[in-house]
Amino acid sequence: MEPGLRQGKLIKWKDERGFGFIQPTDESLEVFLHISELKDSTRRPQVGDIICYYTVTENGKTRACNAFILGARIKKNSSSTSNNISKYPFPILELLLLSSLPLIGSIHFTWITANPIPLILYPLMSFLTFALYANDKSRAKRGDWRISEQMLHLCELAGGWLGGFVAQRKLRHKNIKRSYQVVFWIIVTLHIAFWVDWLFLSGTIMKIFLRSNFKN
Known part of the structure; x- marks a missing residue:
């Protein structure tokens, strides 16, 4: 696993509002996840998904960033990278x-x-x-x-x-x-x-x- 990359289970998800909470594998406090931070995923998240993510703290609140769903990530190559840039x-x-x-x-x-x-x-x-x-x-x-x-x-x-x-x-x-x-x-x-x-x-x-x- 990459340095700083964490993993947890999505235990709450409000699809209509585009956010939920991850329970880290180390049983620490739940981490907030917004749909805009879910990158390169082939589908919308669902409760029970394993989420890989980094964290950032703003105003004393920790949230997930640069996250993706384990097993549902778009495979990147040079052409897809250029497509994402121009998307x-x-x-x-x-x-x-x-x-x-x-x-x-x-x-x-x-x-x-x-x-x-x-x-x-x-x-x-x-x-x-x-x-x-x-x-x-x-x-x-x-x-x-x-x-x-x-x-x-x-x-x-x-x-x-x-x-x-x-x-x-x-x-x-x-x-x-x-x-x-x-x-x-x-x-x-x-x-x-x-x-x-x-x-x-x-x-x-x-x-x-x-x-x-x-x-x-």
Whole structure:
């Protein structure tokens, strides 16, 4: 075993929140493990898994880092190493593709209605949402009280989904949990659909929706 590398059994795991606790083989105190510190694993952790890990102490709290599941580790070679390096670049192309329609739509909306709210709301809420993602990941690593997923989704719905998208790619946070991703992409689809309706259908779908919900 490598110097400093420890081993223990995963005795608690909250998959929906992405963290759990390891019982070291020497029967010492349980060690906190966050999903972001689980490297090169072929699957999500489960209670009973043997975890190999290093430890780091911050603010008097010890947590696992650079961990992997024994028997479920991706075999590394030169090609996979280079792939891992390029796996998480800043998503410039994806961001441009996703933001182009909302940007054009916001400019058109401002031009037609003299209302700049979309142009202000998207960057403002995206910055706020990115900051909340970063803060939530930091809290998770420290084992502190987390920011609720409902709050993150609410910020995304209010226009911050672009910031959420960047945070998922750059911080590797909330990018694995399937249930979270389903809600996130529903929010993205709603925003894209709104601008498609505004730009190409003159708001027809939105008008029909409003009439059906607010008619006497």
